[in-house]
């Protein structure tokens with residue numbers, strides 16, 4: 151289990167969600183979700199496929215609008231923002247997508263440079279190079295700087311995706327299934343990286359996953375989405391210390407120590 155994390159500031163909430171509802175046509179996905187993310191915390195959101203984990207982080211990053219409820223991110227109510235304000239907020243949120251979302255026709259360096267050229271127009275090439283070196287070193291892949299994404303392994307692509315997310319120095323990281331499709335050892339490396347990113351860049355993160363090894367390795371706190379609400383929350387051990395058959399089934403089918 152993860153060691154207690156002294157970097158978490160329980161007096162500062164980075165994200166607050168209250169009474170969040172979201173439906174698609176007649177299908178109610180989120181049915182009254184409440185959630186706090188504290189400064190410096192790694193919060194894992196567990197849930198079976200289709201329970202609404204991706205919908206939740208899309209609402210947090212303003213990609214989807216809630217039907218009702220409060221969603222406050224870094225002190226701002228997301229669905230009250232103008233498009234310009236939302237763009238500014240999104241720069242403080244690093245979204246690490248499931249498929250890494252690298253541009254295949256660009257080198258690693260160009261992939262990392264792209265957000266800097268777009269969002270920090272006054273930055274010199276020299277400063278860009280310096281920042282690229284820092285994030286590549288942070289993900290342990292300095293040597294890949296001139297490679298194409300197609301030349302990288304799945305784990306390396308995932309790392310470069312995380313590096314690209316880090317390059318704008320986000321305050322909040324949202325990881326969507328960070329270990330999906332990776333072998334157990336590469337997954338473990340990604341879990342270690344998520345913890346290192348938290349320490350080194352002082353980020354607050356939501357990690358959505360159904361990989362229980364990942365949840366255990368990175369989660370300061372774990373919440374489980376069941377039937378549209380967070381039914382369980384606590385440390386990894388607390389969440390699974392229950393007679394709720396739905397939770398036990400999740401553990402038994404997914405986790406081998």
Ligand SMILES: Nc1ncnc2c1ncn2[C@@H]1O[C@H](COP(=O)(O)OP(=O)(O)OP(=O)(O)O)[C@@H](O)[C@H]1O
Pocket residue numbers: 174179197198199200201202203204205206360
């Ligand atoms: N834009 C959309 N329009 C209609 N339905 C949607 C939309 N986005 C998500 N849904 C539905 O909402 C439900 C929850 O989807 P979501 O992608 O959040 O699941 P998830 O928990 O992330 O699952 P997985 O682990 O498989 O990624 C699914 O039934 C999905 O079909």
